[in-house]
Amino acid sequence: MFLFASSFQSLLAAEIKGIRLWQDPEKTRVVLDLTGKVEYKVFTLSNPSRLVIDLKAFELKVLLEKVELPPKLVKDIRSSRHSKFLRIVMDLSNSVSSKSFTLKPYQKFGHRLVVDLRPKGSKKKVVKRAASQMMNKNRDVVVVIDAGHGGEDPGAPGGEKQVCLAVAKRLATLINKQKGMKSVLTRSGDYYVGLRKRTEIARKNKADLFISLHADGFHDKKVRGTAVWILSPKGASSEMGRWLENQEEASDLAGGVDISHQDPLVAKVIIDLSMNHSVGESVKAAEVVRQQLAKSMPKMHGKTIKKAAFVVLKMPDIPSMMVEMGYISNKKENKLLKSTKHQKKIASSIFKGVKNYFRKSPPAGSLYASLAKMKSYRVKSGDTLSEIAQRHGTSLQELRNYNQLKNDRLRVGQVIQIPGV
């Protein structure tokens, strides 16, 4: 069924130093940390369901009872020594299909064997809903919020992945409370999502805006400040940009995605052409978000939006930005980024910026687009102010303030200004 991979590297036994398991909504990932290259085979057995990993010339240096098993799929883990190989068996609660690959050492990670387990017969059904959503006339605008890193990719030392997720969730809550808007998170827990997968999630959900949240580190620990980045088709505009691009690549190698393959040239030209539109929109969106952040953040990094060639922002059709909320490598900022109060500030500033952007550039078919056309309303017999507010997706309070009304009494023919969403 399976053959051992070609060349046998060394007769000296290498070691399994660690076994880590991660769960995301689609799969369970098993990562074996190894001290050397591996010859292996992976297969599944049924009745009862099991995953078997055989490794040639390896010693187990892990206490299996200490391996953290995520709930649901993996019930137990055990090992046995055979004359030619070491066998690791996982008892599973469901039948799965498995996919395995190895990763070369990268930065603090050594050789790794990765096995992804997916429930058998699991196909996604997201696409249809997204399509029908476009047909809907007063549809919600969709903001995809991307919490950087996660799972086996911790991001910058000092807790980047946790800060990203915490702010992403706060921002998502604000957006979901707003009429006419909804949000989708690329990850909602501590697991790794590949960069290309993140953009795929944005496309599938027909995102009108994509916001990636990071709090990266920098080798100069003094560097601090909040910044908003957009894609530069020509590559990095600064040393910081190049640094961050490298971090992004590191992130994918850490998380186990091979980004070495290049887009075919023709596809690239088409993407470059259609990208002009979304780059223009990205600039607009990033500028208003930056404006709001500049009002509330203690320090901004640089005076304008910044540009670099991030993979995660390379979407020809979707305006995208990356918010570097602060530098987690800076002592002062690290502390701020972990405080609830500061996280709320970041989320609410981004939210205000997003709202302003959709007011200025409402996407076709959205409630924002309908409301943008409606600037004023002439009162008809039987109208009440609260009804008018409701009909226009605003609040009574906002109508009162906007029109400087002393009370809620209306007369027929009176013109009410509608503030928009």
Ligand SMILES: [Zn+2]
């Ligand atoms: Zn990051």
